[in-house]
Amino acid sequence: MDITQLPFDAETMLAGLKPWVEIESPTFEAARVNAMLEHAARECAVSGATVERIAGRMGFGDCVRATFAFGHEAKPGILIMGHLDTVHPVGTLANGLPWRREGERCYGPGIFDMKGGNFLALEAARMLQRLGLAPAFSMTFLFTSDEEVGSPSTRDLIEAEAARHKYVLVPEPGRADGGVVTGRYAIARFNLKSIGRPSHAGSRLKEGRSAIRIMAEMIPQIEGMTTDACTFSVGVIHGGQWVNCVSSACEGEALSMAKRQADLDSGVEKMAALTKGDDQSGRFIVTHGVTARHRSQARKLGRRLGCELHRRARDCFARWARCVRLRRAHPAGAHHRGQPGAAREVVYRAFDGAEVRDWISLR
């Protein structure tokens, strides 16, 4: 079977997408988002996926996890991550942005970001299912409910799910010029570690050197390096196990973002220079976290599938939909092969990538 010849039919797919767009699902209306998730979950179930509903929290909607095992239950497979919340308030359909089609464009709230992408990815899995074709990996969909506000209630779920998978694909929309989003800014991640000297906090406090304190002292120093060109922030800290012990280890994660790669590169150097210390005074160690080369990777894979990235997003999506059979991941939003950490990196780099637009191209 030639995967470029799978019988996708744009009209049928468009008819399938319409109800997705017509269920308005702004992030802050959990019941509406849940209605959207129910619709998607039902479609997944009808198509033979194993569907789980994960209860929401913090007032946001639920999440849905749907797995097409394709006979590969045991090994890490492909995760397709998408959000089903939108930025369009309830009433948008009735007030100015109804589902409509004009030539090669189709309009509707959330059609671009990102119901269209989710639907197409699902359509790819369903096509394989229908034709009895088995890709080399299982495909799991994770539909989330709060991405438009930064995924506060689903981040842990996203990270855990990403870590369990070999590939992560995010079918966020492409750019107006046909590019795919592989990251919004130049980003570097850092793992921070401080090593102290353990000691009893009551009787022998002076003999110890607190790893938590070392870390705490470094935070203002790290964040203080922020300039307009390059930012530094510490977002995760874990340290200490017993309140009666001077902590011997503390770990953290920092993020640096810049608009230009050169600024990021010098930021990475500055961070690396913070490594210091010895057994006596305690240590602080900075290591550069995973940084995937998404763009070149995406371009390379795209070419292999005859899809230059300057083409329209929909085209890329459609081709992506066909590529699973190739036993290769292909970037609809982004992808990365590698360890769990790398996969997780991709999720965040790709997941925040889209501008607000309300149409998709049908070409």
Ligand SMILES: [Zn+2]
């Ligand atoms: Zn989005």
